[in-house]
Amino acid sequence: MTEEVLSTPSHVAIIMDGNGRWAKARGLPREVGHERGVEALRQTVEACRHTSLTTLTVYSFSTENWKRPASEVSALFGLLRLYIRQDLKKLKAEGVCVKVIGSKENLPDDILALIAHVESETSVNTGFTLNIAFNYGAHDEIRDACQKIAGRVASGEITTDQISISDIESHLWFKHSPPVDLLIRTSGEYRLSNFMLWQLAYSELVFMDVLWPDFRGEHLQEALDIFTNRERRYGGLSSAGSLK
């Protein structure tokens, strides 16, 4: 069976990189770069609403980001609080379903409560989903799925040879989202940084030179245009060749 070749993406994921460099270039603290990054996120969500995208996932705090100075970690936590508190009403009114994806370990109680609140308040919205990857790492996500599946095997519910690809997917934190069609990383870096490793299996990758705080709708459109001109083969042959 051949996969359908799509020219318009449903799911875009973004590694919002370059906040620190943006701030440094202006002699400002790194935290200011992250603050301006929230504004770029707002504008990107708005821009998505004028496209046919159904899902946007953004990488806002990785499991590796705990290695940063406590003041920067604290600022990033503060920005999640601020974003949810300031934007919840608007996101809800505009039909955005918000999910915060990642490990809940080591998150303060007020953040956990805020996550539960934003998710329940927006869960009725079905048109567009904003996944905020926060305290997220793909290795942790995959390990968590393995542990759950191992538990099912240990209890005799399934045997090891019954484990299917869709079984694995149904235990991943991103189980509610379609695979990523297009990954954008800003700031000119060429890495995946432990982001959505399972879901990126057949994604088109677009690396852009813009620093995240400067990212706007026109950059999103540029990436979507690049995507449209790519040919997705999913391991098959080009559409000019035979797939039989």
Ligand code: FPP
């Ligand atoms: C990478 O840039 C960016 C991050 C680690 C954080 C991204 C966070 C935001 C855009 C704002 C937070 C939004 C929410 C909703 C919590 P970097 O700091 O590594 O940049 P650099 O490579 O230039 O130093």
